[in-house]
Amino acid sequence: MARIIGGIATSHVPAIGGAIAKKKFEDPYWKPFFDAYPPAREWLAKTGPDVAVVFYNDHGLNFFLDKQPTFAVGAAPEYVNKDEGWGLPTIPPFPGIPELSWHIIETLVADEFDPVSCQEMAVDHGFVVPMQLLWPGRERPIRTVPICINTVQHPLPAPSRCYKLGQAIRKAIETYEQDLDVVILGTGGLSHQLDGERAGFINRKFDRMCMEKIVDDPESLARYSIHDLVLEAGAQGAEFILWLAMRGALGGHVKQVHANYHVPISNTAAGLLVLDSAA
Amino acid sequence: MMTAARPDAPIPGTTIFDGRQAMKGYALNKMCYSFNDKANREAFVADEDAYCREYGLNEAQRKAVRERDVLALIAAGGNIYYLAKFAGILGLSVQDVGAQQTGMTVEAFRRKLTGEGA
Numbered sequence: 591m592a593r594i595i596g597g598i599a600t601s602h603v604p605a606i607g608g609a610i611a612k613k614k615f616e617d618p619y620w621k622p623f624f625d626a627y628p629p630a631r632e633w634l635a636k637t638g639p640d641v642a643v644v645f646y647n648d649h650g651l652n653f654f655l656d657k658q659p660t661f662a663v664g665a666a667p668e669y670v671n672k673d674e675g676w677g678l679p680t681i682p683p684f685p686g687i688p689e690l691s692w693h694i695i696e697t698l699v700a701d702e703f704d705p706v707s708c709q710e711m712a713v714d715h716g717f718v719v720p721m722q723l724l725w726p727g728r729e730r731p732i733r734t735v736p737i738c739i740n741t742v743q744h745p746l747p748a749p750s751r752c753y754k755l756g757q758a759i760r761k762a763i764e765t766y767e768q769d770l771d772v773v774i775l776g777t778g779g780l781s782h783q784l785d786g787e788r789a790g791f792i793n794r795k796f797d798r799m800c801m802e803k804i805v806d807d808p809e810s811l812a813r814y815s816i817h818d819l820v821l822e823a824g825a826q827g828a829e830f831i832l833w834l835a836m837r838g839a840l841g842g843h844v845k846q847v848h849a850n851y852h853v854p855i856s857n858t859a860a861g862l863l864v865l866d867s868a869a
Numbered sequence: 870m871m872t873a874a875r876p877d878a879p880i881p882g883t884t885i886f887d888g889r890q891a892m893k894g895y896a897l898n899k900m901c902y903s904f905n906d907k908a909n910r911e912a913f914v915a916d917e918d919a920y921c922r923e924y925g926l927n928e929a930q931r932k933a934v935r936e937r938d939v940l941a942l943i944a945a946g947g948n949i950y951y952l953a954k955f956a957g958i959l960g961l962s963v964q965d966v967g968a969q970q971t972g973m974t975v976e977a978f979r980r981k982l983t984g985e986g987a
Binding site: 651674788789820825 | 883895902
């Protein structure tokens with residue numbers, strides 16, 4: 591049977607993709623950010639997952655407002671990175687695992703979640719940047735199931751709903767017959783706001799509280815409303831629902847392997863958290 | 870008229886992009902969505918007004934585009950994820966956009982990001 595080995599949450603700012611393309615790893619602005627990732631990669635090398643299930647948000651690449659799904663599950667043989675408007679270099683496609691995707695979709699619908707299924711799905715920085723940070727050389731080609739949660743157009747799904755979605759996905763993975771080790775990613779956050787007179791809003795205290803509570807007391811965070819998250823973490827800080835979906839999939843007890851918090855990257859408070867399920 | 874399922878207190882300096890804004894800004898956001906393609910970015914640069922007319926932007930939206938006025942674009946229904954594609958054509962970073970919206974210099978806005986809430 592498939593099993594979940596743990597999860598990683600990381601921020602996903604477009605500028606990170608630009609810095610990777612230009613190899614700015616030693617640049618004084620970028621070094622403290624990039625230096626946080628080797629321990630996450632070491633944990634991945636040690637645990638060696640076969641599949642990454644990635645909770646992320648689309649930023650107007652695959653979906654437009656003509657059809658804006660709340661939850662969408664990728665079921666494609668591969669996921670193609672495309673230009674999202676800035677002409678940044680795109681990177682090779684990521685292989686999928688459609689059989690697992692369909693098992694997840696079937697299990698979710700049976701569990702009264704009703705996602706959109708996508709046999710083609712272009713992926714933007716929300717998916718690609720975390721993959722580049724965690725598997726930069728792609729020595730071990732990991733297969734992926736992208737799960738897109740709407741953070742573009744309100745109403746956004748409640749934090750509690752996203753946490754439960756994670757729990758339902760855990761059930762799906764644990765009932766998948768093939769012997770696979772699965773890592774769960776949650777991307778985006780932490781506090782940031784790009785729009786309005788409140789642009790540049792960052793809340794270190796709230797972010798640090800979230801990074802601490804999500805390890806041992808995630809349900810206390812799942813009780814926030816979207817409005818609470820916008821107020822406390824900024825308009826785009828509501829992406830924290832993607833971290834909660836990841837945590838929901840990990841189940842009860844987890845061990846924190848690594849954590850980092852760095853402000854700012856672009857307009858964003860950048861968080862990284864590695865959680866091991868086995869410990 | 871639409872009414873929110875549960876009225877929340879407004880958050881100063883923040884426009885929640887909901888169904889009401891999504892209806893108001895549909896043409897503007899659709900134009901910005903087209904900027905995912907390089908050829909469309911070039912067509913916009915070649916003749917901005919013609920491109921805006923083609924997408925059916927209203928007068929307020931066209932004025933805000935002409936004036937590169939981000940707050941006015943948001944008031945006209947623009948969604949920041951889509952507007953970011955427009956800002957990219959103009960060579961503006963999110964710090965430039967943040968500085969404009971908050972009435973700060975880019976340097977002061979950068980300092981705010983580094984220091985706020987410490």
